[in-house]
Amino acid sequence: MADSHGLLAGKTGVISGALDPNSIAWALAHAAHREGARFVLTNAPVASRFGQLDELAEATGGSPIIYADATKDGELADLFTQSTEALGGPLDFVVHSIGMGMNVRKGKAYEELKYEWYLKSLDISAVSLHRMVRAALETGSLSDGGSVLAMSYIGAQRIFSEYSEMGDAKALLESIVRSFGYRLGRRGIRINAVSQSPTRTTAGGGISGFDAMYDFADKVAPLGNADAASCADYCVTLLSDYARMVTMQTLYHDGGFSAMGISDALVEQMTGQAIHEDA
Numbered sequence: 562m563a564d565s566h567g568l569l570a571g572k573t574g575v576i577s578g579a580l581d582p583n584s585i586a587w588a589l590a591h592a593a594h595r596e597g598a599r600f601v602l603t604n605a606p607v608a609s610r611f612g613q614l615d616e617l618a619e620a621t622g623g624s625p626i627i628y629a630d631a632t633k634d635g636e637l638a639d640l641f642t643q644s645t646e647a648l649g650g651p652l653d654f655v656v657h658s659i660g661m662g663m664n665v666r667k668g669k670a671y672e673e674l675k676y677e678w679y680l681k682s683l684d685i686s687a688v689s690l691h692r693m694v695r696a697a698l699e700t701g702s703l704s705d706g707g708s709v710l711a712m713s714y715i716g717a718q719r720i721f722s723e724y725s726e727m728g729d730a731k732a733l734l735e736s737i738v739r740s741f742g743y744r745l746g747r748r749g750i751r752i753n754a755v756s757q758s759p760t761r762t763t764a765g766g767g768i769s770g771f772d773a774m775y776d777f778a779d780k781v782a783p784l785g786n787a788d789a790a791s792c793a794d795y796c797v798t799l800l801s802d803y804a805r806m807v808t809m810q811t812l813y814h815d816g817g818f819s820a821m822g823i824s825d826a827l828v829e830q831m832t833g834q835a836i837h838e839d840a
């Protein structure tokens with residue numbers, strides 16, 4: 562783990578989406594704590610059954626836990642009202658690390674999407690970002706100069722086999738980032754999406770062919786796949802004042818994958834021949 566640089570000293574926020582130690586938000590909460598932030602942890606009420614958040618709350622200095630379904634406006638309003646009360650005033654950051662593809666999970670092909678599930682997937686994975694930011698604004702819970710972050714994937718721009726409806730959800734998520742970014746800019750608040758490498762988490766593992774997507778990206782990216790801990794380190798810089806002029810962006814945290822075409826490693830795998838003598 563990296564050393565603390567106090568990047569978030571004195572800052573407060575809400576971090577959603579930590580389900581278990583594999584979650585990207587779990588690593589992010591550890592990194593934010595290391596950098597001096599205080600925050601509320603939130604997840605869907607159903608996540609309380611697993612009880613793992615208690616462990617994270619304790620490890621991050623007794624962070625309050627407030628459960629809220631990110632598709633329910635009333636619960637989100639309560640989340641932000643209670644968070645500002647618990648942390649002593651408006652928040653400096655909000656992290657959206659939420660996603661679920663119902664059709665993906667249930668193995669329904671893109672051509673045969675069940676629309677009820679599709680709309681639910683878009684609501685959980687994308688519209689919930691709009692709902693969260695709106696609830697934070699309507700309850701007066703976001704400080705001027707604050708930072709909002711959402712987690713995305715390059716499936717928003719390109720097709721990755723069975724990523725299916727989640728590609729649509731991420732495209733919508735990134736569009737909401739831009740649409741809100743324009744409006745939040747008036748108050749110096751920024752909002753960005755971090756487009757992360759395939760990462761072995763509960764949400765990631767729900768995608769059929771995930772291991773192949775993971776291995777492919779790992780072979781193509783010059784730095785290999787970025788893990789959750791490195792993602793967390795990058796995210797804390799975006800929550801800090803050092804990134805105060807960055808907004809409305811999809812920022813790739815993927816070891817260089819998004820700028821690549823084909824790598825030697827992949828050519829070698831396909832041809833069965835080494836490109837370099839010393840390879």
Ligand SMILES: NC(=O)c1ccc[n+]([C@@H]2O[C@H](COP(=O)([O-])OP(=O)(O)OC[C@H]3O[C@@H](n4cnc5c(N)ncnc54)[C@H](O)[C@@H]3O)[C@@H](O)[C@H]2O)c1
Binds near residue numbers: 581583584714
């Ligand atoms: N794992 C990957 O390969 C990968 C890659 C790029 C981006 N992402 C994104 O990162 C984010 C975090 O996912 P993860 O990979 O850490 O998996 P994860 O399963 O650990 O996290 C997903 C979280 O969403 C929460 N959630 C689901 N429905 C909710 C609801 N209605 N209200 C509130 N919370 C709800 C879950 O409880 C869980 O904590 C997601 O947006 C995901 O799409 C993941």
